[in-house]
Amino acid sequence: xxxxxxxxxxxxxxxxxxxxxxxxxxxxxxxxxxxxxxxxxxxxxxxxxxxxxxxxxxxxxxxxxxxxxxxxxxxxxxxxxxxxxxxxxxxx
Numbered sequence: 001x002x003x004x005x006x007x008x009x010x011x012x013x014x015x016x017x018x019x020x021x022x023x024x025x026x027x028x029x030x031x032x033x034x035x036x037x038x039x040x041x042x043x044x045x046x047x048x049x050x051x052x053x054x055x056x057x058x059x060x061x062x063x064x065x066x067x068x069x070x071x072x073x074x075x076x077x078x079x080x081x082x083x084x085x086x087x088x089x090x091x092x
Contacts, residue, residue, distance in 0.1 A: 007060035010076045014056035017083040021049045025090050033089060048086055055079030 022045070029048035032041035056079030062072030 003064050006073070007063050007076065010060050010063075010080065011057055013080055014053050014076075014083065017080065017087065018049045018053045021045075021083060021087055024087065025049070029086060029090050031086065049083075052079045052082040052086065055082065 025045050025048065027045050028042045029045050030039040030041070031043045031048055032039070034040045056076045059072045059075030059077070059079060062069075063076060064072070066072055
């Protein structure tokens with residue numbers, strides 16, 4: 001697969017996860033959890049969904065524009081991983 005196809009797939013996955021998060025997540029989302037399992041930091045739902053989606057989109061664009069660099073791909077995948085972790089920690 002070429003870089004453009006991979007980037008489009010990653011953006012689509014990010015959008016799907018953001019839509020699922022918008023429906024499932026509460027209005028205040030836990031974004032940091034302490035060692036004892038207590039919530040250390042929270043964020044509004046739209047910000048908690050928007051930031052990882054933005055990271056995925058920016059990483060995908062960098063992936064398409066840069067030829068010999070994998071930083072964009074890693075950044076896009078990191079955004080998706082953050083969304084998945086946020087969904088797992090906040091779904092009850």
